[in-house]
Amino acid sequence: MARFDLTDFEWSVIEPLLPTKVRGVRRVDDRRVLNGIFWRLRTGAPWADIPARYGPHTTCVNRFNRWRRAGHWARILEAVSAAYKGDVQMIDSSSIRVHQHGANGDKKGGPGCMGRSRGGLTTKIHALVDANGLPIALKLTAGQAHDGRSAADMLDTLGDGDVLLADRAYDSDALRVEMAARGVWANIKPMPNRKRRPVFSAFLYRYRNLVERFFSKLKQFRAVATRYDKRDDNFLASVQLASIRIWLRHNESVA
Template sequence: MARFDLSDAEWAIIAPLLPNKPRGVARVDARRVLNGIFYILRTGSPWRDLPERYGPGTTIYNRFNRWAKAGVWIDVFNALAERSPESMAFIDSSIIRAHQHASGGKKGGPDHAIGLSRGGLSTKIHAVVDARGLPIRLAVSQGQLSDHAAAADLIAGLGRLRHLVADRGYDARALVEQVEAMGATAHIPTQRNRKIQRSVDRMIYRQRNLVERYFCKLKQFRRCATRFDKLARNFLAAVALASTRLWIRTYVSTT
């Protein structure tokens, strides 16, 4: 088995989550295709440089692209994320530099979630992780978008949430009120220039490094550390697949 390939235990977890093959349609071995996709995600290689053992690069890319368009990769990630207790969540974002292959193209096209920030053209990954540091919500946006602007949609629907932990970048009254309306407590320090300072439980806030550690693990997948995909949906699919791999590795190691 190659270095980045799925083990038997990992494949047993993810296989039931993939779409069933239509009757009478011969499909390329799904495990081999997925191993090829993970090779690209981890190494950051162009699709055309995929090793021959995975089959034609166009076949692997077409499956990745087609299922990204259909939302399959997001559905697989969500199926695993739904197993999280969600009682305590940590939210943060990370700036990802957009490669020239991603940022090029004609003007006036659809929103590719690439914007101009201090570091140049970039995309921002927004993530919510649980108390184990496993991702439960993901989104991408233009690099210059403020953190709290994306937070409302990201935490909506977390019905079991009791504590939300975030840094000062999420200090917005509307977000705090949203968290309180969900029956949870917002552990978000106030901006230093505010007259009234919100108290934060230090022991809880100290655990915020869980989301920072998630981003460190995510960026071991070089296709997520630098954005090569033109389409926002494909980049989000790559992030979701890498996050799926983190989930199944945790399951395998704890069972």
């Protein structure tokens, strides 16, 4: 087994989640193709450089694109993350530098989720993670997007009795009121210029480092640490695939 290949345990989890409806010619070995996709994801190499042991690189890239269009990567991530620990959730974002090969964006769709920030042309990954630092929800925006406003549609998994941890970028009365209406305690670090400081637990806030650890794991996948994709949906699919692998590795470590 090569270095970045799926282990037997990981394959036993992911195999039942793969699409089963096959039209026309029977698909080539799914495990081999997925290993090729994960190899490219981990190394950040061009698709054409995928080693011959994974078959033709065109098979890997076509499978990646076809399953992205069909929503399979998002569906598989939703399936493996269904067992998340929801009592404490953390949200944060991380900026990804756009490589010059992806900087001109998709010709049909324009510069998808790319924007100017301190780091130059960047894409921002927003992530909501559970109490184990495992991803529940993911989103892309342009690099200059405001974290708090971008989080508005990412918090549906929070409910009565849960706790949300976030840094000052998410400190707003609107978010706090919305969370309180759902019975969620928003333990968000308040801005220093607030006149009325809300209740804040510095002890509990320390656990927010789990979302930072998630981004550290995510950026071990070089095709995520630097954005080479012109299309934002392709880059999001890469982030989803890396997140699937993080979930699989966690499940294997505790099995």
